[in-house]
Amino acid sequence: MEEPPLREEEEEGDGDEVGPEGALDKSPSQLTAEDVYDISYVMGRELMALGSDPRVTQLQFKIVRVLEMLEALVNEGSLEAEELRMERDSLRKELQALRREGPSAGGEVSLGPDKMVVDLTDPNRPRFTLQELRDVLQERNKLKAQLLVAQEELQCYKSGLIPPREDPGRRREKDALVARTSNASCNNEKTIIKKLFFFRSGKQT
Amino acid sequence: MAKKTYDLLFKLLLIGDSGVGKTCVLFRFSDDAFNTTFISTIGIDFKIKTVELQGKKIKLQIWDTAGQERFHTITTSYYRGAMGIMLVYDITNGKSFENISKWLRNIDEHANEDVERMLLGNKCDMDDKRVVPKGKGEQIAREHGIRFFETSAKANINIEKAFLTLAEDILRKTPVKEPNSENVDISSGGGVTGWKSKCC
Numbered sequence: 001m002e003e004p005p006l007r008e009e010e011e012e013g014d015g016d017e018v019g020p021e022g023a024l025d026k027s028p029s030q031l032t033a034e035d036v037y038d039i040s041y042v043m044g045r046e047l048m049a050l051g052s053d054p055r056v057t058q059l060q061f062k063i064v065r066v067l068e069m070l071e072a073l074v075n076e077g078s079l080e081a082e083e084l085r086m087e088r089d090s091l092r093k094e095l096q097a098l099r100r101e102g103p104s105a106g107g108e109v110s111l112g113p114d115k116m117v118v119d120l121t122d123p124n125r126p127r128f129t130l131q132e133l134r135d136v137l138q139e140r141n142k143l144k145a146q147l148l149v150a151q152e153e154l155q156c157y158k159s160g161l162i163p164p165r166e167d168p169g170r171r172r173e174k175d176a177l178v179a180r181t182s183n184a185s186c187n188n189e190k191t192i193i194k195k196l197f198f199f200r201s202g203k204q205t
Numbered sequence: 206m207a208k209k210t211y212d213l214l215f216k217l218l219l220i221g222d223s224g225v226g227k228t229c230v231l232f233r234f235s236d237d238a239f240n241t242t243f244i245s246t247i248g249i250d251f252k253i254k255t256v257e258l259q260g261k262k263i264k265l266q267i268w269d270t271a272g273q274e275r276f277h278t279i280t281t282s283y284y285r286g287a288m289g290i291m292l293v294y295d296i297t298n299g300k301s302f303e304n305i306s307k308w309l310r311n312i313d314e315h316a317n318e319d320v321e322r323m324l325l326g327n328k329c330d331m332d333d334k335r336v337v338p339k340g341k342g343e344q345i346a347r348e349h350g351i352r353f354f355e356t357s358a359k360a361n362i363n364i365e366k367a368f369l370t371l372a373e374d375i376l377r378k379t380p381v382k383e384p385n386s387e388n389v390d391i392s393s394g395g396g397v398t399g400w401k402s403k404c405c
Contacts, residue, residue, distance in 0.1 A: 134279050137248040148253050152210055 032078060036071045040064070211255055211264035215375050216286050217368075218316075220308055221293035222301040223272030226327040229358035230293060231269050234368050239359050246271040248279045256369060258376055265372060284315035289371045293325045296342075296355065297334040302326075305345060321374045322351040325367055330360035 018025070020042050023035035043063055050056045118125050156162045219227040228246050233239055235252040250269045255262055268287065270280035284290070292308050294301040305324070312322060326342040329335075339355055346353030352370060356363040 130278060133248055134282075137279065141249065141251055144251070156210065 029077075031070075031074050033071055033074050036067060036074055039070075040067045043067075211262040213261055213263045213376070213379065215263055215265050215288050215372055217265055217267045217289040217291065217371065218283060218287035219267065219269050219291045219293060220280070220284075220311070221272055221291075221325075222295070222298070222304050222308075225272065225293045225295040225298065225301045226358050227272065227291075227293050228269050230291075230325065230327060230356060230364060230367075231267055233358040233361055233364045235267070237361075239361075241359075245273060248276050249283055254368075256372060258369065258373055261376070263372055263376065265368065267368075281311060281315045284312065284320075285317065287316055287320055288375050289321040289323065290316060291323050291325055291367065291371065293327050294337070294342075295328050296326045296337045296339075297328050297331050299336045302337045302341065309349060319378070321371060321378070322349070323367065323371050323374075324349075324351055324353045326353070326355040328357060328359070329355040329362060330357040 020038035023031070023038040024042070026035055044060075047056055047060050047063070153162075219231055221227055223245060224243065228244075228250075229239060231252055235254045246269055248271050252267050252269065253264060254267065255264045257263070268283050270276070270283065290312055292305060292312070294305055296302075309322075312320065324342060324346045326337060326339070342353050342355065352374070354363045354367045354370075356367055358364060
């Protein structure tokens with residue numbers, strides 16, 4: 001997307017030095033309406049010098065027509081070039097704005113290669129720690145284990161494996177158990193958990 | 206007090222890449238059911254199944270781990286207590302087979318030295334989508350000296366066999382300890398004291 005040097009510069013820079021003939025040396029893509037007029041001036045002068053031969057006059061009409069066509073094409077081209085220039089300028093501005101935003105926004109975000117950005121408006125954003133998840137899972141599994149034990153025991157009662165009425169000796173033992181405070185049931189609970197979770201106790205002890 | 210309804214308690218662990226069917230394998234074994242919808246396991250879960258081997262009632266506590274990397278710090282902390290580990294891959298997923306060595310390394314790092322290991326190539330009902338030949342599974346199992354089964358939770362192939370074989374292998378290693386009374390202290394974990402002393 002290299003742009004040719006601006007037309008205005010060329011005209012101001014070279015125009016005076018080279019004179020009207022200079023227009024003939026220009027690249028077609030850089031030709032302006034002014035250049036076409038310069039060319040027509042030069043050619044008109046040379047045709048005049050050829051005298052008033054009717055063939056010259058005939059040629060002159062054709063040359064004028066060709067120059068008019070060239071003028072139209074050059075005008076059209078410069079209009080398009082102007083539009084493209086404007087578009088380019090606005091894109092450049094946009095790019096600069098993005099470049100300016102980029103590093104500043106990136107500065108807040110890229111704290112390191114292992115960092116992650118969290119959208120605080122996302123209802124599904126991560127917000128609990130691994131430790132919290134671990135705790136919840138442990139509690140879930142503990143309760144699940146207790147439920148299974150309770151279900152098993154219930155099944156035993158239902159199937160008559162454990163008689164609902166027990167002999168006096170065991171009855172006493174049971175009463176004594178109940179009489180003990182919550183501490184006892186707490187210990188009892190611990191043994192059940194311990195039983196099912198010596199997974200962890202193995203690690204901790 | 207709670208009456209013991211089993212003689213031994215074995216703790217098993219299922220590991221392997223996400224989506225290979227660990228939860229389905231376990232669900233088939235514990236509930237004899239299968240569900241096609243994939244719900245990723247969150248962290249760690251477990252199921253209980255009591256089986257009878259050599260006249261002994263063995264309670265299997267089977268821990269089902271999440272295969273996803275983000276749960277690894279949670280799941281690896283459960284390796285330690287496992288007496289048997291089932292490493293599952295998916296015969297239709299080459300990556301899950303390649304990762305076996307990674308999972309075996311995890312076992313070496315986090316599990317008990319004498320843990321009983323087993324390799325399962327799951328989804329063997331999907332032979333049209335197979336990318337891991339049975340021979341490759343057998344070979345890697347042989348190299349590591351572990352048992353191997355191709356299974357299908359969906360078609361109920363080799364699931365029970367795999368669990369029972371693993372339980373038998375553990376039972377074989379378990380020191381024979383005749384319970385002196387019916388009411389064994391439950392906190393000791395029954396006949397698994399040998400294991401317990403090992404990990405403490």
